[in-house]
Amino acid sequence: MTEQAGAAPIGPVDASRVPRFAGIATFAKLPRIDEVERADIAVVGVPFDSGVSFRPGARFGPSHVREISRLLRPYNPAQQVAPFEAQQVVDAGDMAVNPFSIDEAVADIEAQARALTRDGTRLVTIGGDHTIALPLLRAAHAIHGPVAVVHFDAHLDTWDTYFGAPVTHGTPFRRASEEGLIDLTASAHLGIRGPLYAQADLDDDARLGFVPITASAIEVDGVERAIERLLERLGDAKVYISIDIDVLDPAHAPGTGTPEAGGLTSRELLRILRAMAHLEIVGADVVEVAPAYDHAQMTAVAASHALYELISAMAPREP
Ligand SMILES: N=C(N)NCCCC(=O)O
Ligand SMILES: [Zn+2]
Ligand SMILES: [Zn+2]
Numbered sequence: 164m165t166e167q168a169g170a171a172p173i174g175p176v177d178a179s180r181v182p183r184f185a186g187i188a189t190f191a192k193l194p195r196i197d198e199v200e201r202a203d204i205a206v207v208g209v210p211f212d213s214g215v216s217f218r219p220g221a222r223f224g225p226s227h228v229r230e231i232s233r234l235l236r237p238y239n240p241a242q243q244v245a246p247f248e249a250q251q252v253v254d255a256g257d258m259a260v261n262p263f264s265i266d267e268a269v270a271d272i273e274a275q276a277r278a279l280t281r282d283g284t285r286l287v288t289i290g291g292d293h294t295i296a297l298p299l300l301r302a303a304h305a306i307h308g309p310v311a312v313v314h315f316d317a318h319l320d321t322w323d324t325y326f327g328a329p330v331t332h333g334t335p336f337r338r339a340s341e342e343g344l345i346d347l348t349a350s351a352h353l354g355i356r357g358p359l360y361a362q363a364d365l366d367d368d369a370r371l372g373f374v375p376i377t378a379s380a381i382e383v384d385g386v387e388r389a390i391e392r393l394l395e396r397l398g399d400a401k402v403y404i405s406i407d408i409d410v411l412d413p414a415h416a417p418g419t420g421t422p423e424a425g426g427l428t429s430r431e432l433l434r435i436l437r438a439m440a441h442l443e444i445v446g447a448d449v450v451e452v453a454p455a456y457d458h459a460q461m462t463a464v465a466a467s468h469a470l471y472e473l474i475s476a477m478a479p480r481e482p
Contacts, residue, residue, distance in 0.1 A: 172249075173194045173198065175194075176192040188229045188232075189229065190254045190467075191252075194253050195253060195256065196253045196256070201282060202255075202284045203250035205252075205253050205285075206470070207279060208224075208256065208289045209272055209295045210224070210258075210260065211294065213262055213292075214293070215332050218453055220453035220454060220455040221292045221420060222291065223454045224453065224454065227452060227454035227457065231463040231467050232463075232470070232471075234464075235467060235468075241433070242440055242475040244478045246478045249479055258275045265328070266330065269294065271298075272295055273298035280302060280303075286302075286446045287449075288446075290452070291450050292332040292450060292451055293451055295450060296405045299403075299446065300339045303344075307401050310445055311351075311396075311401065311403070312350040312402075313397070314350070314353070315352075315410040315427075315432065316352060316405075317354060317357050317407070317422075317426055318355070318407065319359070320332070320333055320336045321336045321337040321340070321367060321373065323367075336373065346400050348372075349396055349397050350372050350396075351373060352374070353410065353427075353435065355375045355377045356379065374392075374396055378425055390434075394438065394439075397442060403445055404446075404448075407450055407451045410427055411428070411432060412424070412427065413426065415427075415461065415465055416466075418461070419453050433469065437472055437475075440476040440480070
């Protein structure tokens, strides 16, 4: 089956005809990339977790999230859009990445991201640990120049090195800032909380170009105020959205490697994502889902809904 030029996008398999628990688990039962001529958005997995500092297992995130994503439905009332009708969305499978060498893996990811985005396709990536944001930002920068990074996370991920290693899941945004990949005037973290190594972590972070909208600011001032601050910061910059699922409270997302108490609810996360629908979103990722620590697929449910809101936010709107 091949999409004809100009024809309507090929959508998901109809779950009222083929039970959603049957068949191959592509994301949201979407077509595979080889079933269409060209895609506006490719959902791609990056099964890599050799950059973690604590619990491993995010390499199994992509298949775990795809499995539960089969429950997603075609119309998103919260954004008033049918995200798989308004644009061609496909599942591009998983990238092949070296599990024994971080440097090789990072080069593999960048090369495959560049190949997938060569003809204007935008990537929505399922991790994998947060290390993968660095090569994904390198690939985005090659096309768009410096992008505003909207980073949802309990952690800053702008630390310098771990055991002397510069490329880990705690360091991607420091490297990205040093390399000039991010727009230093428009990037922000959301949901930051928990213990740090020192006050200097925050000072470094500000110097590297981020403004933190903390979990406690969201609690005290409310989600609407957080959205206002975020949109003010972003202006009309091109945006890359990176969601570490540990931005959610462990009550909402236990299946992750470095959990921290006091996090966002999934409802808060989804609402903030919807507020970015009018922006130019050039790519996105959802990372750090570690199925071995998940219960009742709850972390995967949160991740699959975050991905659905991202894809919906990226859909073209009637002017
Ligand atoms: N990116 C995530 N999830 N965690 C980073 C934590 C780094 C640390 O152990 O200090
Ligand atoms: Zn984190
Ligand atoms: Zn992170």
